[in-house]
Amino acid sequence: MSCHELEAVRLGLMNVLGVEDRSAREHAKSELEGHLDGPIEGLAEADSLAALRRHLDAALVDLESEVAGTEPTDPEYDYLRGRLVAVRDAELALDRLADHGAGVLDGLGETHGALHEVFPADE
Helix, strand or coil: CCCHHHHHHHHHHHHHHCCCCHHHHHHHHHHHCCCCCHHHHHHHHCCCHHHHHHHHHHHHHHHHHHHHCCCCCCCCHHHHHHHHHHHHHHHHHHHHHHHHHHHHHHHHHHHHHHHHHHCCCCC
16 A cells, blocks of 8 residues: 555655655655556646645545545555545645745745845935
8 A cells, every 4th residue: 555645745845846866756656656647646747836735635635535435344444544644744734835935935025125125226
Protein backbone atom coordinates (compact mmCIF):
# COMPACT_ATOMS: atom_id res chain seq x y z
CA MET A 1 0.00 0.00 0.00
CA SER A 2 1.17 3.46 -0.74
CA CYS A 3 0.01 6.96 -0.02
CA HIS A 4 -0.01 8.28 -3.55
CA GLU A 5 -1.39 11.65 -2.48
CA LEU A 6 1.61 12.41 -0.27
CA GLU A 7 4.17 11.37 -2.86
CA ALA A 8 2.38 13.46 -5.48
CA VAL A 9 2.29 16.46 -3.12
CA ARG A 10 6.02 16.03 -2.55
CA LEU A 11 6.67 16.06 -6.31
CA GLY A 12 4.47 19.10 -6.84
CA LEU A 13 6.10 20.94 -3.97
CA MET A 14 9.52 20.16 -5.42
CA ASN A 15 8.28 21.77 -8.66
CA VAL A 16 6.97 24.85 -6.86
CA LEU A 17 10.10 25.30 -4.74
CA GLY A 18 12.53 24.48 -7.54
CA VAL A 19 14.03 21.52 -5.70
CA GLU A 20 16.29 19.51 -8.00
CA ASP A 21 16.83 16.43 -5.79
CA ARG A 22 16.98 13.82 -8.54
CA SER A 23 16.95 10.89 -6.13
CA ALA A 24 13.84 12.09 -4.30
CA ARG A 25 12.08 12.76 -7.60
CA GLU A 26 12.90 9.33 -8.97
CA HIS A 27 11.74 7.66 -5.77
CA ALA A 28 8.44 9.54 -5.81
CA LYS A 29 7.89 8.79 -9.50
CA SER A 30 8.50 5.09 -8.93
CA GLU A 31 5.97 5.11 -6.06
CA LEU A 32 3.41 6.72 -8.36
CA GLU A 33 4.00 4.48 -11.38
CA GLY A 34 0.64 3.45 -12.79
CA HIS A 35 -1.25 5.95 -10.62
CA LEU A 36 -0.58 9.22 -12.42
CA ASP A 37 -4.07 10.22 -13.38
CA GLY A 38 -6.73 12.56 -12.06
CA PRO A 39 -5.85 14.60 -8.97
CA ILE A 40 -2.69 12.54 -8.34
CA GLU A 41 -1.32 13.57 -11.73
CA GLY A 42 -2.37 17.17 -11.09
CA LEU A 43 -0.54 17.17 -7.76
CA ALA A 44 2.63 15.66 -9.21
CA GLU A 45 2.72 18.17 -12.06
CA ALA A 46 1.61 21.26 -10.12
CA ASP A 47 3.68 24.35 -10.73
CA SER A 48 2.08 26.68 -8.19
CA LEU A 49 0.89 26.54 -4.62
CA ALA A 50 -2.64 27.34 -5.77
CA ALA A 51 -2.59 24.35 -8.16
CA LEU A 52 -1.28 22.09 -5.38
CA ARG A 53 -4.08 23.16 -3.06
CA ARG A 54 -6.73 22.73 -5.75
CA HIS A 55 -5.59 19.25 -6.76
CA LEU A 56 -5.19 18.18 -3.14
CA ASP A 57 -8.80 19.19 -2.52
CA ALA A 58 -9.88 16.92 -5.37
CA ALA A 59 -7.67 14.08 -4.10
CA LEU A 60 -9.21 14.43 -0.64
CA VAL A 61 -12.71 14.15 -2.09
CA ASP A 62 -11.67 10.93 -3.85
CA LEU A 63 -10.03 9.53 -0.72
CA GLU A 64 -13.00 10.43 1.49
CA SER A 65 -15.26 8.66 -0.98
CA GLU A 66 -13.01 5.60 -0.89
CA VAL A 67 -13.06 5.54 2.92
CA ALA A 68 -16.84 5.96 2.98
CA GLY A 69 -17.25 3.07 0.55
CA THR A 70 -15.03 0.69 2.52
CA GLU A 71 -16.51 -1.61 5.13
CA PRO A 72 -15.05 -1.14 8.63
CA THR A 73 -14.29 -4.87 8.66
CA ASP A 74 -12.12 -4.59 5.53
CA PRO A 75 -8.43 -5.12 6.42
CA GLU A 76 -7.54 -1.89 4.55
CA TYR A 77 -10.10 0.28 6.39
CA ASP A 78 -7.80 1.46 9.20
CA TYR A 79 -4.99 2.17 6.75
CA LEU A 80 -7.36 4.22 4.57
CA ARG A 81 -8.49 6.24 7.58
CA GLY A 82 -4.88 6.84 8.59
CA ARG A 83 -4.08 7.88 5.05
CA LEU A 84 -6.98 10.34 5.18
CA VAL A 85 -5.57 11.90 8.36
CA ALA A 86 -2.11 12.19 6.76
CA VAL A 87 -3.48 13.82 3.61
CA ARG A 88 -5.56 16.26 5.65
CA ASP A 89 -2.37 17.12 7.53
CA ALA A 90 -0.68 17.80 4.18
CA GLU A 91 -3.58 20.10 3.33
CA LEU A 92 -2.98 22.05 6.55
CA ALA A 93 0.75 22.21 5.79
CA LEU A 94 0.03 23.73 2.37
CA ASP A 95 -2.34 26.22 4.01
CA ARG A 96 0.41 27.23 6.45
CA LEU A 97 2.88 27.57 3.59
CA ALA A 98 0.45 29.83 1.70
CA ASP A 99 -0.18 31.95 4.81
CA HIS A 100 3.54 32.25 5.50
CA GLY A 101 4.24 33.18 1.87
CA ALA A 102 1.54 35.85 1.99
CA GLY A 103 3.14 37.24 5.15
CA VAL A 104 6.55 37.38 3.47
CA LEU A 105 5.01 39.15 0.48
CA ASP A 106 3.29 41.71 2.75
CA GLY A 107 6.53 42.28 4.63
CA LEU A 108 8.43 42.95 1.43
CA GLY A 109 5.77 45.46 0.40
CA GLU A 110 6.08 47.23 3.75
CA THR A 111 9.86 47.30 3.45
CA HIS A 112 9.60 48.72 -0.05
CA GLY A 113 7.22 51.42 1.18
CA ALA A 114 9.50 52.29 4.10
CA LEU A 115 12.50 52.52 1.79
CA HIS A 116 10.66 55.05 -0.38
CA GLU A 117 9.69 57.06 2.70
CA VAL A 118 13.31 57.27 3.79
CA PHE A 119 14.67 57.82 0.27
CA PRO A 120 11.92 59.51 -1.77
CA ALA A 121 12.16 59.00 -5.51
CA ASP A 122 12.56 62.10 -7.64
CA GLU A 123 9.31 62.84 -9.38
